[in-house]
Structure formats: C-alpha cells, structure tokens
Amino acid sequence: MSKAWLAHYDPGVPEYADVARFNSLAQMFEEAVSRFRDRPAFSSMGRELSYGDLDKASARLARHLRNVLNLQHGDRVAIMLPNVLQYPIAFFGVVRAGLVVVNVNPLFTAPELVHQLRDSGAKTVIVLENFCATLEEALRHIVVPNVIVTSVGDELGMAKGLLTNFVVRCIRKLIAPWQIDGYQRWRRVTARRRSIAAPNVVLERGDTALLQYTGGTTGFAKGAILTHGNVLANALILGNWFAAINDGRREKYLVALPLYHAFALICQVVHRFIFGGCGVLIANPRDLDGLVAEMQRHRFRNLAGVPSLFQALARYPGIRKVDFSETAACCSGGAPLTTAVAEAWKAATGLTIIDGYGLTEVAGVAAMNPLGQRSSRSGIGFPVCSTEIEIRREDGSLAAPTEPGEIHIRGPQVMLGYFNQPEETARVLDASGFLATGDIATMSEDGYLTLVERKKDMAIVSGFNVYPSEIDDVLTRHYGILEAAAVSVPDPETGEAIIACVVRRDLNLTEAAVIEHARASLTRYKVPRCVVFLDTLPKTPVGKVLRRVLQEQVGKLAERAGSKSTEAQQ
Structure with missing residues (x-):
C-alpha cells in the first residue's frame, strides 16, 4: 500500500508508534505513578487527586474486588459514574485487578441498563447514588451479585464531601428513593485502613481491558472488545502525533466529555496519563456557567470536545475571559465538524480546532489533522501512525482518488470483535484485519481524508x-x-x-x-x-x-x- 500521507506528518512524527512499550494498562499505570507520584493526576470541584493518591485508592479497590468479592481474571465490572474523582479510581482499580471495565452511561433508562448488564455478564456495578433508582429497577430483571455505591462528595475530603452530599440530597434533591439489598459503600471499600498493595496479577496486551459499547442508535448496542494493547496503542499513537507539545510540563487538560465514552477515556485520560498530565473533570458540561467558570480557573494545554460543545462555548459570552495563552491544541471528534463551528470557535478564541476521525471499534482515533492543518484543509486528516486506511467500493475494490467509498481501517487499535457476537464481528472484520466502518469518505492522492457521511445515513x-x-x-x-x-x-x-x-x-x-x-x-x-x-x-x-x-x-x-x-x- 502506498502511504503518501506520511509526507504530510508533522516533523518528528514517525510512521510507526512504539505500541509495545507497555505490556498492560497496569504496567503503564505503575510506571507513570513512579515518575509523577507527587503531581496532580485529576482535579474535580476544587479537589486534586495526586498520582500517589490514585495509586493507593485504586490498589485498595483492586484488592477488594479480588480478595473480598472473589472476582476472577476477566470478570466484568460495570462503572456507572459521571466525571467525578471516583471514576479514575474505579477504572484503574478494575484494570489493576485483572478485570474488565464495562463503561455504562449513567443516564441510561432501566431497559438500556438491563441490556448492557445482561449482555456483558457484569458481576459488579460501581454506581453513583444519583442513579441507584434506575439500577434498582434494572435489578428486578437481572442479577448482578455486587453493587458498590458512591456519593458525589466521597472523594472531596471530609468537610467538603459532607457539605456536597447534603446539598445534593437535601437542597437540590437530586437523588430519588432507592433500595438495593446488600450494596456496599464506596468509602468503606476504599477506606484508608485497608491494605494498599494491589493484587499481583499477570496481564498481557492481548487481554481484554474494556467492553466498550457502541452508541446503539440503530437497535441494541454491541460491546466492542478492546484489549490492553488496543487501548495503549491509541494512547501511544496520539503521544507521537502530539509529540511537539508533549514538553514534560505539569500540563492540565479539560475533560468535559463523559469518561464512559472512548474518546475521553482513551484519547484524553490514558494518553495524557502517560505524560504526567492533570485532567480537570467536568461532571456536567451542559452547565455552561460552571464549565466556563472552571475554564477560567485553569490554563489548559489541551481541550477536546465534540462540535456541539465547541459551538455552545463559542457563543457563550464568558468564553472571551478564558486565558488560552497556554493552549496548544483544541481537538474535535465524535461527530463531523462543520465549517461554521470551526469558524465560530476561531472568531471567539483565536484558536484552530484540529479535528479527526475515529470510532469505538478502533479505541478512539484512526485519522487526524496534523497540528494547525485544519486552517488550510477541511477534512478529517491523514491516517495516524501505525494505521492503514483504504477507501473501498461496494464490490470491495479500491476506490479511485477522490471517489467516495467506505472507510476500512487496519492497525493495532482495531478491536478484537464484538462480545458474544461472531456473526456481527465477521460482518465488519475481514481476514486481513481491516475493519469496515460503515462510514463514507474520499481520499485524495496524497492520502488526505474527507468524511462524506455515515453509510447508513x-x-x-x-x-x-x-x-x-x-x-x-x-x-x-x-x-x-x-x-x-x-x-x-x-x-x-x-x-x-x-x-x-x-x-x-x-x-x-x-x-x-x-x-x-x-x-x-x-x-x-x-x-x-x-x-x-x-x-x-x-x-x-x-x-x-x-x-x-x-x-x-x-x-x-x-x-x-x-x-x-x-x-x-x-
């Protein structure tokens, strides 16, 4: 395959990323903690969690999952949390225990939740109490042996945590009545008196790390099997793609997209964690007043969002008071970026949006514009490092340059398949490892991709x-x-x-x-x-x-x- 796109990479971006740098997410986590122990890893509602704090809390959770709940290697744990400090603790605790994360949208209805819990075979749910009423309804139709319940303020410190929980429960009345027999409280599970040594588990790149469910806009959602290798590959590929701005500083990045989505979890959190970044978690990005106030309190090195978020921020009056002097990249994904949105953001902030293309089945990103490329060309960019993209006609033959066809992707980030759905897997993955995406695009002679439309739309x-x-x-x-x-x-x-x-x-x-x-x-x-x-x-x-x-x-x-x-x- 001709890779004309390589000539358009930014200086220093390699053809292949070192995707074998780590054997597992657990190894990556431990190496990052050893390098950045005293740095802040995440911030939420004014509270910071250091890499060392995250190490201890996630180790306690991992030991509880394995030694108290007796979960075995490969068992699934559903995480039903918004962007609060408990999420990264839960995520890394589950993977360090050798278990599989099943990300769940906290806003699911009971039938949607029943489908995902049943399909994944989850044996444990970690849930914010705000959503326990929905979980209670779902549990009338399916058995999940273990439920761990947390409250918004549980990781905000004693005084602030108690006040926050009081406001949520008694002032704003955000918690509907619920009753789940035998549930466990997060604060007891992660109590400081517990041992902080993580269980000794052996993990490899081919082990499953995530069952990441697709959006399910047509029919029921399917669980994409993403291995430790898939997740790390995309994170490391992005590390190479943005090498020019990875200068080792104690950078902050905004996490306004939900962490139960692959874009935020893999392309932001796992990617930036490797380089010692601090993620500022936004629990409710629809609250533009609160979001912009948080943006005014920090200087972000990196912003990521979907087009609708950039559009909303661009027309918000307070955006002009945000200090973007340290912002090196604004990245868009999840949906096509229109020219109108890109121009509105540029006019409001002076910053260029770098958009790309990806999907759950490739653990995040497959194509992206180089830094600053968006201003001269309107499209989703070039295939990223270690990634091959072909545009094919209906008969499977390669499309001519600029001819619309279906995007097919091959690379280390491509999923193993759909969980317990071999027929669906065979429909999208061919014998050579290419994934049929269902998206229509054109590729120019130099490899530049322009998204045309979802095939099904x-x-x-x-x-x-x-x-x-x-x-x-x-x-x-x-x-x-x-x-x-x-x-x-x-x-x-x-x-x-x-x-x-x-x-x-x-x-x-x-x-x-x-x-x-x-x-x-x-x-x-x-x-x-x-x-x-x-x-x-x-x-x-x-x-x-x-x-x-x-x-x-x-x-x-x-x-x-x-x-x-x-x-x-x-």
Missing part, C-alpha cells in the same frame, strides 16, 4: 446519493440557523426525500428562507423538500445527532408537509 434521491452532513454544513452557514440536521423519508416519486430539521437562532426565520439559502449552494436533488422547526435536536450524550430519532419524529409530519411549513415543538 446516506439517502438516495431520484437515483442520486445524498449525504446529510453536506446539507447540514450548508444550512448552518445561515446566520439565522443555530443547528440543523437533514434526514430522509420515503417518497413515492423520488424514492427518498430530504427534510431539514432546524433549530432557529432567528425566530423569524421562515421555511422559504431556509430553502432559498439551500438552493444557493446545493444541487436541486439535495435541496430539502420541506423544513421542520424544532426547539432542540435529539443527541447522544457525546453530542451526535440522532438522525433515526429525527426520522421517526418528522416522518408523519412529512407525509402532510408538502409545500406547507411545519412547526413542531419538542
């Missing part, structure tokens, strides 16, 4: 392929549009028709104005048939628009929409 209008993200990009350039997402619905004449779902910035914006704007930039068959105005767009917790949900919402409306404007309140 592509519409066919009058025989022509239509990619909704292209329409989104055009629509969001209109000054009166805050957010937009195009979806397709069945049409008896054209096969499918495009509906534009729009959140207005200008409440006087009309359907006619939106369509006129679209006609100025889009071929006739790409222009939306009609416009549906919404208060918000449904999204996943990491900011991806749920097009399937939108299709269900507007499908019936579209049947009678025709040329008439449709107003919908969500």
Whole structure:
C-alpha cells in the first residue's frame, strides 16, 4: 500500500508508534505513578487527586474486588459514574485487578441498563447514588451479585464531601428513593485502613481491558472488545502525533466529555496519563456557567470536545475571559465538524480546532489533522501512525482518488470483535484485519481524508446519493440557523426525500428562507423538500445527532408537509 500521507506528518512524527512499550494498562499505570507520584493526576470541584493518591485508592479497590468479592481474571465490572474523582479510581482499580471495565452511561433508562448488564455478564456495578433508582429497577430483571455505591462528595475530603452530599440530597434533591439489598459503600471499600498493595496479577496486551459499547442508535448496542494493547496503542499513537507539545510540563487538560465514552477515556485520560498530565473533570458540561467558570480557573494545554460543545462555548459570552495563552491544541471528534463551528470557535478564541476521525471499534482515533492543518484543509486528516486506511467500493475494490467509498481501517487499535457476537464481528472484520466502518469518505492522492457521511445515513434521491452532513454544513452557514440536521423519508416519486430539521437562532426565520439559502449552494436533488422547526435536536450524550430519532419524529409530519411549513415543538 502506498502511504503518501506520511509526507504530510508533522516533523518528528514517525510512521510507526512504539505500541509495545507497555505490556498492560497496569504496567503503564505503575510506571507513570513512579515518575509523577507527587503531581496532580485529576482535579474535580476544587479537589486534586495526586498520582500517589490514585495509586493507593485504586490498589485498595483492586484488592477488594479480588480478595473480598472473589472476582476472577476477566470478570466484568460495570462503572456507572459521571466525571467525578471516583471514576479514575474505579477504572484503574478494575484494570489493576485483572478485570474488565464495562463503561455504562449513567443516564441510561432501566431497559438500556438491563441490556448492557445482561449482555456483558457484569458481576459488579460501581454506581453513583444519583442513579441507584434506575439500577434498582434494572435489578428486578437481572442479577448482578455486587453493587458498590458512591456519593458525589466521597472523594472531596471530609468537610467538603459532607457539605456536597447534603446539598445534593437535601437542597437540590437530586437523588430519588432507592433500595438495593446488600450494596456496599464506596468509602468503606476504599477506606484508608485497608491494605494498599494491589493484587499481583499477570496481564498481557492481548487481554481484554474494556467492553466498550457502541452508541446503539440503530437497535441494541454491541460491546466492542478492546484489549490492553488496543487501548495503549491509541494512547501511544496520539503521544507521537502530539509529540511537539508533549514538553514534560505539569500540563492540565479539560475533560468535559463523559469518561464512559472512548474518546475521553482513551484519547484524553490514558494518553495524557502517560505524560504526567492533570485532567480537570467536568461532571456536567451542559452547565455552561460552571464549565466556563472552571475554564477560567485553569490554563489548559489541551481541550477536546465534540462540535456541539465547541459551538455552545463559542457563543457563550464568558468564553472571551478564558486565558488560552497556554493552549496548544483544541481537538474535535465524535461527530463531523462543520465549517461554521470551526469558524465560530476561531472568531471567539483565536484558536484552530484540529479535528479527526475515529470510532469505538478502533479505541478512539484512526485519522487526524496534523497540528494547525485544519486552517488550510477541511477534512478529517491523514491516517495516524501505525494505521492503514483504504477507501473501498461496494464490490470491495479500491476506490479511485477522490471517489467516495467506505472507510476500512487496519492497525493495532482495531478491536478484537464484538462480545458474544461472531456473526456481527465477521460482518465488519475481514481476514486481513481491516475493519469496515460503515462510514463514507474520499481520499485524495496524497492520502488526505474527507468524511462524506455515515453509510447508513446516506439517502438516495431520484437515483442520486445524498449525504446529510453536506446539507447540514450548508444550512448552518445561515446566520439565522443555530443547528440543523437533514434526514430522509420515503417518497413515492423520488424514492427518498430530504427534510431539514432546524433549530432557529432567528425566530423569524421562515421555511422559504431556509430553502432559498439551500438552493444557493446545493444541487436541486439535495435541496430539502420541506423544513421542520424544532426547539432542540435529539443527541447522544457525546453530542451526535440522532438522525433515526429525527426520522421517526418528522416522518408523519412529512407525509402532510408538502409545500406547507411545519412547526413542531419538542
């Protein structure tokens, strides 16, 4: 395979990363602790947790899981926590015990939780008490032998912790009544009187570290099997990609994305942990007042987010009071970055967003723009170190340069497969180790990738392929549009028709104005048939628009929409 993209790497970025540097996440953790013991590893709500503190707390948890709960090598432990200090303690405690982390979205409904706990076979759940009522409901349908419950203030120190827990329980009343028999309290499990020696377990790169469940936007979620080697490979690849800014300083990085998502956990936490960084954990990034206040208190070396977060911050007045003098990189992922969002962020902060491309099945990232590249080219960048990407046609042959086709990825970060789903695994992994992603992109002659659309979201209008993200990009350039997402619905004449779902910035914006704007930039068959105005767009917790949900919402409306404007309140 020709690797023309190598010529465009930043100086010093190698073709191959040393992905065999560590045998396991446990070894990586111990080496980092030995180097940075006195440095802060994480900060939350004004409380810092040093590398040494994290070492002791995670060791206590690991011993409890193995010696008290009698969990065995490879058993699964579900972590159902937001971005609080308990999360990194739980994550590293589980992997140091030789167990498998199952990340769970704390906002799951009971049926979603039942599916994931049943599918993973989790034997223990570590949960914030705010979500115990949901867990209680789920446990009526499935047995999980062990439940460890923590409270928001448990790692904030005695005085602040008690006050925080009182406010959460009694003032803000954020905890619904719950009753789970036989649960254990986090503070007792990690009590200082317990031994701090981690259990002696032997781990290898091929051992499973994570069952990382996909978003499940179509049907039930599947658990991607990510090994210690997969996770470390992506973290080390990113270490090489950003070598120019890894200068050994006591840097801080913002963790506003949920840690139960691979992007934040692997591409931020594991990656930066290797280099002695301090992650500032944001429990609720939707609280922009609190988020920006935290940003004003710190000087961040690195910011990462999804496009919707950068968009929200760019229009927040207080963002101009944030000191970005030490910020070396702003990275976007999780969803396509539109030109409008990139330009808005640049105008508000003076900083360029570096976007890339990845998915759960590759433990995070497969392609990325080099530092500063976004300003000259609009796309998802080049294949990162140690990674091969091919663009293939429907028949499996290689697409020509700039011809749209499906992205296929091979590299040390590619998952082993889907947990207990050999047929689904065979559908996406071929004999040569390439992963079929379901995403459509083009690759230029020099290897630069431009994402076109999710294959499953592509519409066919009058025989022509239509990619909704292209329409989104055009629509969001209109000054009166805050957010937009195009979806397709069945049409008896054209096969499918495009509906534009729009959140207005200008409440006087009309359907006619939106369509006129679209006609100025889009071929006739790409222009939306009609416009549906919404208060918000449904999204996943990491900011991806749920097009399937939108299709269900507007499908019936579209049947009678025709040329008439449709107003919908969500």
